[in-house]
Amino acid sequence: MVEIMRDVILGPMTSFGIGGPARFYAEPASAEEVSECLEFAKAEGVPVFVLSAGTDVLVDDEGIPGLLISTKRIKGISLEEGLLVAGAGEGLSRVCLFAAEVGLAGTEELYGIPGAMGGAVAKNAGAYGREMAELVAWADVVTQNGLARLRRDDLAMTYRGSALPEAGVLVRVALKLERSDPAKLRDAMYYYNEKRKRHQPIGQRSAGCIFKNPPGGHAGALIESAGLKGLRVGDALVSPVHANFIVNVGQATARDVKELIRLVKARVEEVHGIALETEIEFMPGGEI
Template sequence: MSANPIPAIRGRVQAGAALAPFTWFRVGGPAEWLVRPADAEDLVALLAGLPEAMPLTVLGAASNLIIRDGGLPGVVLRLGGAFGAVQAEADGLVAGAAALDAVVAQHAAAAGLAGLEFLSGIPGAIGGAVAMNAGAYGTEVKDRLDWAEVATAAGVQRLTAAELDFAYRHASLPPRGVVLRARFHAAPGEAAAIAARMAEIRAAREATQPVRARTGGSTFKNPPGARAWEVIDAAGCRGLRRGGAEVSGKHCNFLLNTGTATAAELEALGEEVRARVLAHSGVALEWEIRRLGIPLTEGAAA
């Protein structure tokens, strides 16, 4: 472990912190440095003072992430409660990056605002939803976002949806930029209709996805003209196992940690699925789950 390279901030700095408990898969090695800034000003000071060569990873709800067994080098940034405020307005809602997507949907419903029900079907937090243009049930973040405030070493920038240049599961953030909060437009709606739509989304997720398992959400992006689960199923991968990792029998675009899986087993199983799909249908699946860090047997970040 190197000497502490972290600039003096008011938040918490922890060396060698376990990260597996934060992730939905419950796997992965430690952070070299886990940093939790006190507020936006503290975060900007951190970004301004970090050495340029220091790796920086933002850890949100960690619902779509495999942290490799050797852990994450550099700084792992986790935003706490100070970044989770949600404020309803007449024609929209402003949500902090740490606010869970489902909680934001609930706030909108309580305020009688329609159009954000889709967030109740996304397992994550607002910062990650903006950074990856998350979507579900026919709506994506780009369809509802007015602006996002992003912390950088130079300060806080407010970027419009157009400036974020959204694409499928992607937003163009400034280098080493960290989403602080975002505004979504919505419209007054009938409370009963909003509640019914959210209940419908919850029921659909319960019926079709392994929501109570140790999983990471959709593993692969939908390929052009198809759905990932369909080509995975056609290639005979439903229920495929490697060690403690398994392709869900309920929805085969989900990987599961059945209880003893390592990050290496999950990633290797995903690669085996990709190879089988490519051989069967010629479709080259792209990972949607992020895979970060150092494999346990290697000494350098991948």
């Protein structure tokens, strides 16, 4: 039986290092335990939130008022009927490494992206022209109605988003990949990861890219040309390395980050006439 904990601080579980407590918290290791969690939330009358690897998310300083389900213990990577199948808690880079070792191509550009498979599918992670939407064959999702297998079309994956069922918890993902030479795949992974290291604030506390790229442009370039690199609110800083990253350089709060996002959005719209849209998820909700 899965353990349900109370008042668990979420900050240490996120790549930003920011966030207050979850009223209830659980780490299920299987679809069956996820179902137990959903039944608990229904009985308590509280909303459900899902945390994958804790990247690409900003948790409020006050925390969240419901049940936070972490999928980090839902593991496993295997080959099934010609597909690479991974648990939602498997790290995206670990899946990329596995694919390369067995000679399956398609994930090389994604190697080095922080995060786990659950979040990568939910947010349609992508880099260097590659997106998860191109690779996903199906995903197993647990809802109050039980376990359902959703095909790629059912997921309706869009730029940094998907149509997962409300209060649904993704537990397994299958990728359809092509055969290739493992050595070539490892070389490609190294190339993209080194490129990422040169242009992103690797090793600093951030949630990844804050804003979606607007059509035909790059959010980071717009922010930089507006003179906003190094802009700071409290301990939240627009990265001098890549302007589409906000880094926590000390004890930044969610309030600091949100205010910095507002300032950046306003200045970019003033200078360029473009309204940037945020890419990260705000817990327990809302937009900026």
